[in-house]
Amino acid sequence: MNPITHKPKSLVDISTHYCPGCGHSVVHRLIGEVIDELGIQNRTVIVAPVGCAVFADKYFDCDSIQGPHGRGPAIATGIKRAKPDSIVFSYQGDGDLASIGMAEIIHAAARGEKITVIFINNAIYGMTGGQMAPTTLVGQPATTCPKGRNPDLQGYPINVSEMLSQLKSPKYIERVSVDSAPNVIKAKKAIKKAFQNQVDNVGFSFVEVLSICPTNWGVEPIKALDFLREKMMPQYPLGVFKDEGKTQEGK
Amino acid sequence: MPKIEVDEMRCKGCKLCTKACPKQCIEMSDTFSKTGYYPAKLAKQDCCIGCAMCYTVCPDLAITVYK
Numbered sequence: 001m002n003p004i005t006h007k008p009k010s011l012v013d014i015s016t017h018y019c020p021g022c023g024h025s026v027v028h029r030l031i032g033e034v035i036d037e038l039g040i041q042n043r044t045v046i047v048a049p050v051g052c053a054v055f056a057d058k059y060f061d062c063d064s065i066q067g068p069h070g071r072g073p074a075i076a077t078g079i080k081r082a083k084p085d086s087i088v089f090s091y092q093g094d095g096d097l098a099s100i101g102m103a104e105i106i107h108a109a110a111r112g113e114k115i116t117v118i119f120i121n122n123a124i125y126g127m128t129g130g131q132m133a134p135t136t137l138v139g140q141p142a143t144t145c146p147k148g149r150n151p152d153l154q155g156y157p158i159n160v161s162e163m164l165s166q167l168k169s170p171k172y173i174e175r176v177s178v179d180s181a182p183n184v185i186k187a188k189k190a191i192k193k194a195f196q197n198q199v200d201n202v203g204f205s206f207v208e209v210l211s212i213c214p215t216n217w218g219v220e221p222i223k224a225l226d227f228l229r230e231k232m233m234p235q236y237p238l239g240v241f242k243d244e245g246k247t248q249e250g251k
Numbered sequence: 252m253p254k255i256e257v258d259e260m261r262c263k264g265c266k267l268c269t270k271a272c273p274k275q276c277i278e279m280s281d282t283f284s285k286t287g288y289y290p291a292k293l294a295k296q297d298c299c300i301g302c303a304m305c306y307t308v309c310p311d312l313a314i315t316v317y318k
């Protein structure tokens with residue numbers, strides 16, 4: 001009997017600091033598998049965020065840099081422009097990307113930087129203990145809105161993928177989820193496309209991943225999956241918002 | 252017969268694999284691992300079909316599937 005599953009070579013073989021069930025860990029594995037399959041480990045650079053994934057650079061066996069809060073897309077821009085043969089990806093949470101880093105992501109997308117962005121939407125600030133994020137759902141409690149997000153006071157959630165899709169430059173934008181095995185498989189396909197696009201020099205590629213934060217949602221991981229499906233998915237529908245890679249390839 | 256092995260040093264007892272297994276082959280141990288979690292384990296030896304759904308959802312690369 002032989003093993004049919006294998007740890008990705010581009011991940012360092014250590015246990016992570018993430019909480020039990022955390023979606024970050026699943027997405028790390030998917031990115032690791034994609035880096036292996038595309039054979040790009042020796043030219044990949046991860047730009048790690050501020051947030052629970054602040055140590056992501058320690059888990060990927062590739063070049064790395066950990067940036068100031070929200071500035072990942074700007075750092076990735078610099079690396080990619082200075083070393084165009086490198087495969088640069090910015091890995092960011094929703095506090096990092098959609099609060100303090102909103103300017104960086106919008107302008108990197110608008111400039112059409114030829115980078116890959118993996119955006120983990122868990123509807124909360126994980127690392128700092130569960131404050132409201134721009135992606136927190138209406139009615140969802142957080143430490144800074146203990147009675148639930150109230151649109152009169154805090155406005156409505158921001159749908160980042162839809163918003164970036166209004167820009168002309170981005171080539172590929174998709175929202176996926178890691179709530180079930182079939183969706184994890186789809187998420188991997190999307191991540192692979194976002195990296196393949198960079199290998200093919202297509203242009204700005206962005207994958208939003210709906211993810212769970214059982215710790216700060218205050219539920220066990222299996223219940224957190226139900227919350228993701230029942231509450232997050234209606235606000236954040238899965239799907240492809242932009243895919244212009246083929247037109248570019250055909251040129 | 253396919254089977255899984257759970258690395259108790261990696262498993263964080265999140266139970267996501269128990270939910271993902273189409274044959275309900277996985278249950279949680281009732282004793283702590285060295286890392287302080289109740290790790291997952293294969294409940295019955297002849298249950299597993301080697302589909303790797305458990306591996307697919309496991310956040311911690313704790314499962315190896317054999318076929």
Ligand SMILES: Cc1ncc(C[n+]2csc(CCOP(=O)(O)OP(=O)(O)O)c2C)c(N)n1
Nearest residue numbers: 050051052069093094095096124125126127
């Ligand atoms: C300049 C600056 N402002 C604020 C913080 C505090 N801070 C650390 S992580 C974080 C938000 C993290 O949330 P998110 O990006 O959603 O990532 P998660 O932890 O949920 O993965 C904040 C506000 C900081 N480290 N630096």
Ligand code: SF4
Nearest residue numbers: 018019022052126213
């Ligand atoms: S606090 Fe939330 S996002 Fe951070 S590691 Fe724990 S579960 Fe994951």
Ligand code: SF4
Nearest residue numbers: 272299300302303305
């Ligand atoms: S490989 Fe499939 S059948 Fe076997 S334990 Fe995992 S999910 Fe269950």
Ligand code: SF4
Nearest residue numbers: 262263265266268309
């Ligand atoms: S999914 Fe992985 S970490 Fe979670 S209980 Fe199962 S084997 Fe353990």
